Amino acid sequence: MISKEIKEKLKQICGPENYDDTNAGRLVYSYDASPQFQAMPDAVVAPRNKEEITEIVKICNAHKIPIVPRGSGSNLCAGTCPVAGGIVLLFKHMNKILEIDEENLTVTVQPGVVTLDMIKAVEAKGLFYPPDPSSMKISTIGGNINENSGGLRGLKYGVTRDYVIALEAVLANGEVIKTGGKLAKDVAGYDLTRLLVGSEGTLAILTEATLKLVPMPETKKTMLALYQDIEACAQTVSNIIANKIIPTTLEFLDQPTLKAVEDFAKIGLPTNVKAVLLIEQDGPEEVVERDIQKIAEICRAEHAVDVQVAQSAEHAEALMTARRTALSALARLKPTTILEDATVPRSEIAKMVVAINEIAEKYGLNIGTFGHAGDGNLHPTCLADIRDKDEMERVEKAFAEIFQKAIELGGTITGEHGVGVAKAPYLEWKLGKTGIEVMKAIKNALDPNQILNPGKAFAKESNRVVMTN
Numbered sequence: 001m002i003s004k005e006i007k008e009k010l011k012q013i014c015g016p017e018n019y020d021d022t023n024a025g026r027l028v029y030s031y032d033a034s035p036q037f038q039a040m041p042d043a044v045v046a047p048r049n050k051e052e053i054t055e056i057v058k059i060c061n062a063h064k065i066p067i068v069p070r071g072s073g074s075n076l077c078a079g080t081c082p083v084a085g086g087i088v089l090l091f092k093h094m095n096k097i098l099e100i101d102e103e104n105l106t107v108t109v110q111p112g113v114v115t116l117d118m119i120k121a122v123e124a125k126g127l128f129y130p131p132d133p134s135s136m137k138i139s140t141i142g143g144n145i146n147e148n149s150g151g152l153r154g155l156k157y158g159v160t161r162d163y164v165i166a167l168e169a170v171l172a173n174g175e176v177i178k179t180g181g182k183l184a185k186d187v188a189g190y191d192l193t194r195l196l197v198g199s200e201g202t203l204a205i206l207t208e209a210t211l212k213l214v215p216m217p218e219t220k221k222t223m224l225a226l227y228q229d230i231e232a233c234a235q236t237v238s239n240i241i242a243n244k245i246i247p248t249t250l251e252f253l254d255q256p257t258l259k260a261v262e263d264f265a266k267i268g269l270p271t272n273v274k275a276v277l278l279i280e281q282d283g284p285e286e287v288v289e290r291d292i293q294k295i296a297e298i299c300r301a302e303h304a305v306d307v308q309v310a311q312s313a314e315h316a317e318a319l320m321t322a323r324r325t326a327l328s329a330l331a332r333l334k335p336t337t338i339l340e341d342a343t344v345p346r347s348e349i350a351k352m353v354v355a356i357n358e359i360a361e362k363y364g365l366n367i368g369t370f371g372h373a374g375d376g377n378l379h380p381t382c383l384a385d386i387r388d389k390d391e392m393e394r395v396e397k398a399f400a401e402i403f404q405k406a407i408e409l410g411g412t413i414t415g416e417h418g419v420g421v422a423k424a425p426y427l428e429w430k431l432g433k434t435g436i437e438v439m440k441a442i443k444n445a446l447d448p449n450q451i452l453n454p455g456k457a458f459a460k461e462s463n464r465v466v467m468t469n
């Protein structure tokens with residue numbers, strides 16, 4: 001609960017119009033894009049600058065009031081669900097692109113800038129920011145950095161982490177820290193920039209970020225490879241990489257996903273095949289031509305029933321956009337869509353696809369699969385109905401088995417969506433007890449009063465979920 005006195009102080013700091021504790025205002029921020037999780041905050045606060053954040057944090061720290069930093073709330077791990085109450089901190093006023101530096105190839109932004117807005121601004125100058133989460137039309141850079149988000153171009157270019165070179169953040173005690181710089185090389189001290197990337201709002205509140213840019217690739221080409229055999233399709237992924245070709249994009253979509261996407265996007269996707277690979281390569285024209293031809297040969301050798309190269313830039317863009325709608329398209333089919341992002345070494349992708357299908361059958365569930373196959377990062381997506389208690393129990397068991405299988409294959413419980421509340425019970429499977437203890441030591445050192453996004457990443461009781469066999 002926020003006392004009357006604190007409420008007045010917070011209103012004074014950020015202006016009464018930026019403080020909301022009405023029922024309607026709090027309800028809007030009681031949930032995010034993750035189904036099954038909801039909790040009311042005590043208030044919603046939208047500071048206008050770093051100085052206001054500093055003041056707010058000092059008050060919250062003194063009174064042990066939780067702070068939940070929130071970009072667009074598009075995360076899929078209940079990372080912005082205010083499970084311990086407190087205030088939700090919005091960055092809607094801190095959404096400026098501060099500088100595009102064409103000499104150092106960097107862009108400096110405030111955390112609330114929408115990812116696609118920044119991508120378009122740098123592209124207008126012939127520069128390229130590769131991380132492209134499918135949610136980029138709505139997600140913010142602050143959210144991307146805190147989840148270390150990936151995208152369709154992750155295979156060749158890496159994820160958000162690989163582009164963050166400097167950060168400014170407010171710590172739990174209200175002090176401001178600056179990490180990194182516009183530097184190609186910097187080994188001064190621990191890598192605090194990397195520590196904050198992916199920290200899910202639990203270590204500091206990000207107020208500014210400098211991101212690395214690269215020159216815009218000269219050209220690109222997009223193709224689809226069609227399969228009637230899912231295992232052959234998944235095997236092709238490993239074969240392409242084993243042939244020492246790294247495409248920009250190497251995405252997998254199974255038949256249920258294809259049908260849902262085609263029904264939504266209506267661009268003539270093949271729906272009579274069991275699976276497709278969506279492949280894109282970029283770079284100098286002759287390299288792209290050579291790679292696309294070679295990839296087509298590899299796909300045919302692995303029993304692709306057809307290989308279709310997009311004949312125009314518009315068609316290529318339509319294919320990529322259609323893939324980006326996969327989650328939204330699937331979400332139209334049933335009331336509850338639970339999407340996870342178990343990830344395995346790419347050599348294990350075929351085994352993982354088979355395992356997901358077997359687990360879906362075992363629990364009598366409707367699980368479609370798509371994802372960044374080249375990164376070994378699959379999105380098994382369960383279409384269910386939260387009102388069906390029995391079904392939801394089976395969903396939970398099925399996903400626990402999927403995570404377990406991923407770990408068995410040398411993988412992880414989350415490749416890009418983060419731990420949040422949803423996967424906290426499973427984190428110890430990946431990190432072990434010592435890993436969790438190290439994380440807790442860092443958390444306690446930076447946030448001794450546990451005010452920053454409490455209830456995220458750490459399960460209430462360590463190892464709450466026991467691995468079977």
Ligand SMILES: Cc1cc2nc3c(=O)[nH]c(=O)nc-3n(C[C@H](O)[C@H](O)[C@H](O)COP(=O)(O)OP(=O)(O)OC[C@H]3O[C@@H](n4cnc5c(N)ncnc54)[C@H](O)[C@@H]3O)c2cc1C
Nearest residue numbers: 071072073074075134135140142143144146149150201206
């Ligand atoms: C349709 C759809 C498609 C998606 N596709 C992808 C995809 O392709 N790849 C992918 O990786 N993810 C994807 N996501 C997940 C999600 O969009 C990403 O996790 C995204 O980075 C979240 O951004 P956001 O601005 O919505 O952040 P939020 O959801 O608001 O927050 C995410 C985390 O960041 C923290 N945070 C936000 N801002 C700050 C700040 N300034 N300081 C400190 N902490 C902060 C929050 O506390 C929270 O822990 C998808 C989601 C949807 C709904």
